Amino acid sequence: MIVTAGRVLACERSAPPEVAGRWEFPGGKVEPGETDAQALARECAEELGVRVRVGARIGPDVPLAHGRAVLRVFTVTLLNGDEPRALEHAAMRWLAADELDSVPWLPADQPIVAELPVLLAEGAA
Numbered sequence: 001m002i003v004t005a006g007r008v009l010a011c012e013r014s015a016p017p018e019v020a021g022r023w024e025f026p027g028g029k030v031e032p033g034e035t036d037a038q039a040l041a042r043e044c045a046e047e048l049g050v051r052v053r054v055g056a057r058i059g060p061d062v063p064l065a066h067g068r069a070v071l072r073v074f075t076v077t078l079l080n081g082d083e084p085r086a087l088e089h090a091a092m093r094w095l096a097a098d099e100l101d102s103v104p105w106l107p108a109d110q111p112i113v114a115e116l117p118v119l120l121a122e123g124a125a
């Protein structure tokens, strides 16, 4: 989860068809031999073209529908003034706390998104 000036970066999936058009936090699967933080930093570079420092975990681990993995979200800080670009997503938006419901999040994200207004108010980044 990337937060800048009280807004969280939401990304629209372009594929596969069953989840295209749904919104998510940038990230992806942990590869063998990677830590969670290494995987997240790699995915941020691949998907957004940014360098990041991975911070604290937020929200619960949410089991994914297929039951073989969990969704785990961390705060990350952008490094060196890097600005995210949607290299693999259909679109990207910076959402304020009162705009979180303006996009259709993936189902697994909803318990985490529900905690964001409090985290944003606390200045999580």
Ligand SMILES: Nc1nc2c([nH]c(=O)n2[C@H]2C[C@H](O)[C@@H](COP(=O)(O)OP(=O)(O)OP(=O)(O)O)O2)c(=O)[nH]1
Pocket: 023, 024, 025, 026, 027, 028, 029, 030, 043, 064, 071, 106, 107, 108, 109
């Ligand atoms: N990155 C991300 N994935 C999410 C979120 N919510 C959610 O249900 N998912 C699911 C979608 C996918 O089934 C899985 C992440 O897989 P992915 O396809 O993004 O992973 P990846 O980048 O490694 O892709 P690939 O190499 O397997 O093609 O987690 C979310 O907020 N962010």
